[in-house]
Amino acid sequence: MTDKKIERRDFLFTATYAVGAVGVGAVVWPMIDQMNPDASVKALASTEVDISTVSPGKTITVLWRGKPVFIRRRTQDEIVEAKAVKMEELKHPEKDEDRAKNPEWLVMLGVCTHLGCVPLDQKGEYNGWFCPCHGSHYDISGRIRKGPAPTNMEIPKYEFVNANTIKIG
């Protein structure tokens, strides 16, 4: 191409395309963003749970943001078992201490990290949870041990409001 002179018209074209692109973007973004969680969904962000009735070795399931949260009161044996696991055996290495601030209480999203099913309690080869959909096995700390799930079950943000109440979210 021989060096063509840049003319006023070229500037006008470029300016028109640029303004047009901004205009299209400004119209398209609201169309896309309207599908994201709305204000009423976001407002349901936290839940308080009474845990005084949960005895050792039992799990309760509560609904938080439409998803199940497992709250398990672990027995002494289970805590020992969870802490004894070596990091090199884990697909997604996380220490039990980092997953359960208070080792007696394991609070985690009851959602399989593979494709989102709810794993079954006290099932599977690692004495923890087993997902019936595609066969992922989790240990008593909710860590993935076998199967297609890529990561451990997620720990939500939570805190102990007092000895008997957990606030999730």
Add this chain to the structure above:
Amino acid sequence: MSDHEYTPKSNFGKWFNDRLPLLTLANHLTDYPTPKNLNYWWTFGGILTFCLITQIVTGLVLAMHYIAHADMAFDSVEHIMRDVNYGWLIRYIHANGASMFFLAVYIHIFRSLFYGSYKSPREIIWIIGIIIYLLMMAAAFMGYVLPWGQMSFWGATVITNLFSAIPLVGEGIVTWLWGGYSVDNPTLTRFFTLHYLIPFLILGLVVLHIWALHVPGNNNPVGIDIKKPSKDTVPFHPYIVIKDGFALLMFMIVFAFFVFYTPNILGHADNYIEADPLVTPAHIVPEWYLLPFYAILRSVPDKLLGVVAMLSAILILAALPWLDTSKIRSAVFRPIYRQFYWVLVADVLILGYVGAMPAEGLYLLVARVATAYYFLHFLVILPVLGWREKTLPIPLSITEPILGGSPNLATAKKKESLDN
């Protein structure tokens, strides 16, 4: 396209046709020269059009009674089944109609695979067909979510979670699809909207599919190019219309059998339990028509790669016109391809079977072998076969081998006896 100019007989016809040439189009469609040797595998295009219209009409009626709300959807479906006049019939036609639609589309696709209908100059027809097939799967999946039963809810959860396999942005995309932090009311309403929209997109693509077909004309069982119109062709009306009509009647008998005698056999009992976000059913399986791809997804022990394998299994079909390097279209003249064709049919059926079984032990092993073979067929066998296979001589026209005097007469005769 017929070359001759069409002039309407009546003066009004002429006046109208000069302004909007609809009569020219109608004339093109009736006179459209069609290969005279088309067999019954070629009737599924018409059957599929019938299926699409059936789904649109019954769907419109159901939408008059259905309520797209997480609290009311399940009850509104039961209301349709029990209270609405003939609601049970319309819903059963719609639900079984989806299965019939896929049955017909699979026969249609495998017919193309056997007779090489995807090859030049019909690549665009084929690719539009693949897009229609993808849209059909999307429509079927979203439609299955609408009754808001357990399978609806957990099927929606599992399928939308497939997007979470995408690195970095996956989780954000899933939240965006859901409109929340789990499958819930916002998900249901948008699925309903899209389920309503997609059939009309399909309708538009069907018009393009047929338009693209009418440029080169139909492929045929012999797979050779023919002169049009000639001794090798017959006008679409009445010859093909009658044949398609008869096949459609037979198809409707099968359709009616499912609707009236076993309306729930293709569904899952779990979907008559209302959606419960706290309990996953013990055994989640998609509808039968998605099982082969589900088996491929589960046969890969890695989340991202499993999703990639499943999508590739569908998208690889779009590349088929270039993966199959053979110039000969019809498998009738490809003795080796013909065998691999039937192995592929068996492979897909096996994938469908193991897709319905738990992903463990022998089933998992079989699924892995079948998945590997599926890709082997398209990526290795087809390209290599095009260069290495010794094909049979093809006849010069459809008529010649039958009337005699063809250099390929003996071959054609031998073929006949082999086929019988």
